[in-house]
Amino acid sequence: MGALLQFVLLFVCWLAALATLLVFLETWVGLSNRSRFIARRASGTYGVITVFIPMHGSREKIERTIRSVYGQSYPFIEIVLIHHEEDHHLARLAKEFRLIRSHIPVRVVPTIFPIDSHIDRIRALEHAQPAARGRWFVTLEPDVLLDRFAIEAAVEFAGSNDVRALALHPGIRCRSAVQSMIAPSMEQLFQIVRIASRRREKQNKAEFDASFLIIEREAFEVVNRINRMPGILNESGWSLWAYQVEGFRTFQADGSRWMWRNANIRTWYSDTEVNRRYGRISAPLMVMSAALSFIPAFGIGFGLIHGVGDFNGASILAFAGVSYLLMWISYFLFARRLYAAVWFAPFWIVSQLPAAALTLWEMRRLSKQKTKDVAARAPVV
Numbered sequence: 001m002g003a004l005l006q007f008v009l010l011f012v013c014w015l016a017a018l019a020t021l022l023v024f025l026e027t028w029v030g031l032s033n034r035s036r037f038i039a040r041r042a043s044g045t046y047g048v049i050t051v052f053i054p055m056h057g058s059r060e061k062i063e064r065t066i067r068s069v070y071g072q073s074y075p076f077i078e079i080v081l082i083h084h085e086e087d088h089h090l091a092r093l094a095k096e097f098r099l100i101r102s103h104i105p106v107r108v109v110p111t112i113f114p115i116d117s118h119i120d121r122i123r124a125l126e127h128a129q130p131a132a133r134g135r136w137f138v139t140l141e142p143d144v145l146l147d148r149f150a151i152e153a154a155v156e157f158a159g160s161n162d163v164r165a166l167a168l169h170p171g172i173r174c175r176s177a178v179q180s181m182i183a184p185s186m187e188q189l190f191q192i193v194r195i196a197s198r199r200r201e202k203q204n205k206a207e208f209d210a211s212f213l214i215i216e217r218e219a220f221e222v223v224n225r226i227n228r229m230p231g232i233l234n235e236s237g238w239s240l241w242a243y244q245v246e247g248f249r250t251f252q253a254d255g256s257r258w259m260w261r262n263a264n265i266r267t268w269y270s271d272t273e274v275n276r277r278y279g280r281i282s283a284p285l286m287v288m289s290a291a292l293s294f295i296p297a298f299g300i301g302f303g304l305i306h307g308v309g310d311f312n313g314a315s316i317l318a319f320a321g322v323s324y325l326l327m328w329i330s331y332f333l334f335a336r337r338l339y340a341a342v343w344f345a346p347f348w349i350v351s352q353l354p355a356a357a358l359t360l361w362e363m364r365r366l367s368k369q370k371t372k373d374v375a376a377r378a379p380v381v
Helices: 002-029 059-070 088-098 118-131 150-160 177-200 217-227 265-272 282-306 311-337 342-377
Strands: 049-054 077-084 106-111 136-140 165-169 171-173 212-216 250-254 259-262
Touching (some): 002 282, 049 059, 049 118, 059 077, 088 106, 118 136, 118 217, 136 217, 177 265, 177 342, 212 217, 259 265, 265 342, 282 311, 311 342
Parallel strands (some): 049 077, 049 136, 165 250, 171 259
Antiparallel strands (some): 136 212, 165 212
16 A cells, blocks of 8 residues: 555656646746847937826825826826716826826826726727827826836837837736735746636737837827727727737837836735636636645655655655745746745745635635626616
8 A cells, every 4th residue: 555655646746747847837938038128228309208097996006106107207298197077086186186286297087988997998098199299108007106217218118129019017016025925926826827818818818908008199090090990999999909000010028127016915816917807717726736836845755754765755756856946946936026035935835825825715705706796787677
């Protein structure tokens, strides 16, 4: 029986090492260098930049986002705040910023429809565009914080590379020391769900929902005219990537060095995956990811206790050690990306259990909230 248990454990450790290696290669080695945004200094005048902020969600997040725009190094900026006219709290917040004395003018554009979905935000942008004076347009989600040089770096990169539209994806930053130790483990668990979702999707939806998009005014007007043609606007969402326009170059990149979201580990999935919600297989995949992460520690413990005198014991220790090392490196890379506790990487196993518990708890909360939303929208008989 002891030999059978060793063989089963060897097989499990081998599968865990193989799965960990595949996830590691998919996550890190497969990344393209072309998606990395490197700012370049360029001479020239770019004129006024109009920053559109569709106001929805938390007042605190919106206020922090607007203040990060006020702190930009680029001097020629104007802000257009778009809000639903029936949302009186956001209307008062927009009025407060409009009355601030600053070198940055603020315009307020109310809409007759709520700004909830991506399509609503596009409609709001089309509604507010006539009020803009800028040569470049920036659309900014109201939960993204900008580095002081974010807009200046983006417009200089676009201008120096003849890019007409640049979409940058923000990074994630933690709020406390405890979160900085748990957050990389939560990202490790979510990565398997992301990979599975990416394999199932037929198109990359991220390009339709850029949190930071800077586009030249002429390019926006060209695409907007195309979308306003009969039969197009009503059939598909507004997307500048859906058309091949002569001389119209686009670029998507990782802008985590220049912009980020603040996230809380209790609502990590909601804060980091704002444009995507988990599916039916997400929770089972999360459980599988958590179980997979504990196998290396168990295998190393078994190998150290029983020794490496035979082939099975040595193989168990080797496969478990490889898995642990890959998870160590992956934790370190996630921690560096999240500006989290990189020094905690050797002890990643300690944070896996609370990360798995918090993740499953949040998925349960989101599932209950989704059920309540469906019940609220159901017609009353």
